[in-house]
Amino acid sequence: MSGKPILEIKHYSKSYGEGKKAVDDVSLSVMSGDIYGFIGHNGAGKSSTIRAVVGVLDFNEGEILIDGHSVKDEPMACKRITAYIPDNPDLYENLTGIQYLNFVADVFSISAAEREASIRKYADLFEITDALGDLIGSYSHGMKQKVAIISALIHSPRLLVLDEPFVGLDPKATFTLKEIMREMCEEGTAVFFSTHVLDVAEKLCNKVAIIKKGRIIAAGTMEELTEGHSLEEAFLEADNEK
DSSP states (O other): OOOSEEEEEEEEEEEETTTEEEEEEEEEEEETTOEEEEEOOTTSSHHHHHHHHTTSSOOSEEEEEETTEETTTOHHHHHHTEEEEOSSOOOOTTSBHHHHHHHHHHHTTOOHHHHHHHHHHHHHHTTOGGGTTSBGGGSOHHHHHHHHHHHHHTTOOSEEEEESTTTTOOHHHHHHHHHHHHHHHHTTOEEEEEOSOHHHHHHHOSEEEEEETTEEEEEEEHHHHHTTSOHHHHHHHHHHHO
């Protein structure tokens, strides 16, 4: 069930090089309780939008608000309530898994009892508890992805932003992450994520935006976009029309 807007993107554009727009006048709102899918081809502008939302990529055109706070003007207020999981997690490989998770918990001033309970819960769910004492440099890509996910959940974010979150995860971990996303949304968190996996988006999301060549070509509830068809059919139809 959707509530107040947690993420508002208003007329956001991003240009690279000689004025070529990678993202052109994108506007959308993600409400409390939404699982909002952001889909499109490679190079369509998904990552440029996501990286601007989380404060990694600077921009000059448009406005991005997180729970009413400007990403540009109030970056710390935004980052306190946001978690970001990139498509390729870049972790400190000379730390152990537990050292890294404690480092992130320190950044967000999470109490010892709260972090211990949270780390235990998610490490058990993702079946990496026994590996937390090992150096991150020894982890597989999938294990690094799991640690990145746990680190994003430690401070109970109000906005969870994920870029292709299921790439590199095994089927069980994929299922676990989807269940966590659903549970968080039931508690009022907003989830905004990009994906190529349309059947996952169709089953998981209540809202979707389709981006092509930097512009939103279709957006709305899953029911509005699919109208009795599959999301794949709706995506291909929108893609061919624009």
